[in-house]
Amino acid sequence: xAPSQPSVANANASAPWLKWLEPLVLLGPGAVWLGVFLILxxxxxxxxxxxxxxxxxxSFGNYQRVFENIGGTFIYLTVVWRSFLFAAATTTGCLVLGxxxxxxxxxxxxxxxxxxxxxxxxxxxxxxSLLRSYSWITILRPTGVMNGFLxxxxxxxxxLLNKAEGVIxxxxxxxxxxxVLILYTSLEKLDLRxxxxxxxxxxxxxxxxxxxxxxxxxxxxxxxxxxxxxxxFGDFINPEVLGGPASRxxxxxxxxxxxxxxxxxxxxxxxxxxxxxxxxxxxMLLLKYGDRSVIADx
Amino acid sequence: MAKPVRWQFWYTLLAFLYMxxxxxxxxxxxxxxxxxxxxxxxxxxxxxxxxxQSEALFGALRNSxxxxxxxxxxxxxxxxxxxxxLARHQFPxxxxxxxxxxxxxxxxxxxxxxxxxxxxGAIALPLSLGTIVLAHIVFCLAYISVVVSSRLAGLDPRxxxxxxxxxxxxxxxxxxxxxxxxxxxxxxxxxxxxxxxMDDFVIAYFTSGVGATTLPVAIFSRIRTGVTPExxxxxxxxxxxxxxxxxxxxFIRSRDRP
Numbered sequence: 001x002a003p004s005q006p007s008v009a010n011a012n013a014s015a016p017w018l019k020w021l022e023p024l025v026l027l028g029p030g031a032v033w034l035g036v037f038l039i040l041x042x043x044x045x046x047x048x049x050x051x052x053x054x055x056x057x058x059s060f061g062n063y064q065r066v067f068e069n070i071g072g073t074f075i076y077l078t079v080v081w082r083s084f085l086f087a088a089a090t091t092t093g094c095l096v097l098g099x100x101x102x103x104x105x106x107x108x109x110x111x112x113x114x115x116x117x118x119x120x121x122x123x124x125x126x127x128x129s130l131l132r133s134y135s136w137i138t139i140l141r142p143t144g145v146m147n148g149f150l151x152x153x154x155x156x157x158x159x160l161l162n163k164a165e166g167v168i169x170x171x172x173x174x175x176x177x178x179x180v181l182i183l184y185t186s187l188e189k190l191d192l193r194x195x196x197x198x199x200x201x202x203x204x205x206x207x208x209x210x211x212x213x214x215x216x217x218x219x220x221x222x223x224x225x226x227x228x229x230x231x232x233f234g235d236f237i238n239p240e241v242l243g244g245p246a247s248r249x250x251x252x253x254x255x256x257x258x259x260x261x262x263x264x265x266x267x268x269x270x271x272x273x274x275x276x277x278x279x280x281x282x283x284m285l286l287l288k289y290g291d292r293s294v295i296a297d298x
Numbered sequence: 299m300a301k302p303v304r305w306q307f308w309y310t311l312l313a314f315l316y317m318x319x320x321x322x323x324x325x326x327x328x329x330x331x332x333x334x335x336x337x338x339x340x341x342x343x344x345x346x347x348x349x350x351q352s353e354a355l356f357g358a359l360r361n362s363x364x365x366x367x368x369x370x371x372x373x374x375x376x377x378x379x380x381x382x383x384l385a386r387h388q389f390p391x392x393x394x395x396x397x398x399x400x401x402x403x404x405x406x407x408x409x410x411x412x413x414x415x416x417x418x419g420a421i422a423l424p425l426s427l428g429t430i431v432l433a434h435i436v437f438c439l440a441y442i443s444v445v446v447s448s449r450l451a452g453l454d455p456r457x458x459x460x461x462x463x464x465x466x467x468x469x470x471x472x473x474x475x476x477x478x479x480x481x482x483x484x485x486x487x488x489x490x491x492x493x494x495x496m497d498d499f500v501i502a503y504f505t506s507g508v509g510a511t512t513l514p515v516a517i518f519s520r521i522r523t524g525v526t527p528e529x530x531x532x533x534x535x536x537x538x539x540x541x542x543x544x545x546x547x548x549f550i551r552s553r554d555r556p
Binding site for chain 2: 098234261265
């Protein structure tokens with residue numbers, strides 16, 4: 001992983017202080033930038049999260065407020081839980097939709113066209129994610145394309161816009177290319193001889209899939225699920241564009257505290273840290289059980 | 299594996315349909331004569347004309363391009379230096395440094411946006427286009443350093459050593475030997491960062507001042523006010539443009555492969 005370093009040491013043997021100059025020039029500017037514009041701001045929201053309007057002393061009151069119960073409902077925890085459910089549904093959706101597609105790309109597509117087809121599949125990623133979310137409004141709204149089609153078939157129309165279903169459809173659409181890309185990277189490395197061996201030994205296609213294919217690509221499945229899960233958990237755009245009052249997520253709560261009517265930076269900061277901690281937890285699990293090379297590639 | 303067409307093929311075909319259906323619907327309705335997006339009422343260029351005359355959207359596009367180009371230019375230098383520094387030097391805290399450069403890739407945009415907003419508030423820096431640039435450099439340099447690192451891992455370090463042995467100064471060896479080899483990696487990292495910067499809504503939404511509207515922020519305010527057919531036309535143009543950029547990036551990448 002780490003290519004040579006002795007070369008520089010040789011060249012600068014005459015001036016020891018030069019030995020420090022190079023890493024300083026290479027890593028110093030980036031460290032300053034990340035320190036000032038990433039670490040410092042994140043530390044600041046921690047301090048901010050300890051402040052409560054009208055109170056002098058710092059406390060963890062904002063964190064307790066996340067568990068606030070008004071009239072028998074945990075009003076904030078419900079939203080956090082909903083964000084989690086949306087993320088879980090999106091991850092499952094991407095996995096179910098994405099796996100056969102990645103499998104076809106990696107093992108069954110004509111070799112010559114493989115890269116081009118994969119590129120075409122993930123091409124929508126390169127366009128505005130807001131507009132991709134917006135495009136579903138045209139399809140899902142009551143007078144939209146989907147209901148037009150359903151009416152044509154003589155079926156009753158459904159309304160999925162401003163509801164959980166709409167948000168999840170939009171999120172699966174938004175993150176499916178990531179899932180396919182990561183699963184593809186993993187499936188590409190699949191040892192085909194093992195599949196043949198399983199077949200020769202009389203395993204059915206289903207048995208081969210669950211006992212030979214899936215264990216081999218498990219790291220890819222974990223990495224893809226983690227990426228999609230994390231991204232959809234903190235997603236702001238799809239719940240905002242396709243969701244309604246009953247499908248608000250944690251990102252909406254955060255926005256409300258900073259730019260919306262609520263204006264409570266302390267509580268908003270606490271919610272942001274809950275979000276960051278949740279994501280960090282997933283990453284820890286991933287580093288423990290996942291395949292790092294897949295993450296680096298993705 | 300010469301087997302008959304299997305279900306995975308049809309499944310993939312359906313998945314392609316899912317990926318392109320929304321884009322196709324937008325494209326069709328961008329040529330619709332009426333402003334309704336539920337009924338086809340004849341062909342018309344009027345939404346493209348409207349778009350062409352929309353000063354606000356073009357201003358926002360200009361702002362987005364300014365932000366993306368400035369952020370990517372600065373991040374390209376910082377990100378490349380980080381990648382080279384991390385590959386060459388062993389020091390205590392190296393893994394922490396590497397971990398921190400990954401953070402902007404991992405932490406949700408909204409958390410970064412909020413933290414940056416609080417920070418700018420704390421140092422009393424008025425929000426403007428400049429503050430968006432400062433925030434964008436952070437995630438741009440993260441993506442660029444990741445891409446350049448993976449390119450670095452596949453390089454032959456002996457070439458630079460040879461240059462040094464032959465009397466090149468470290469700076470000359472860096473600029474004339476290492477940098478040309480890294481260029482494809484830097485370019486594709488920059489392209490990725492550029493697209494992400496152009497696409498970023500959340501961070502710009504939180505860190506932009508009055509009058510400093512980027513394209514995604516302008517699009518968002520239009521979506522909020524209801525379905526406007528100019529947006530369909532804009533989507534079609536943007537998809538065409540970014541599709542071309544993606545194909546160029548793929549061309550660079552495939553030429554780059556051994």
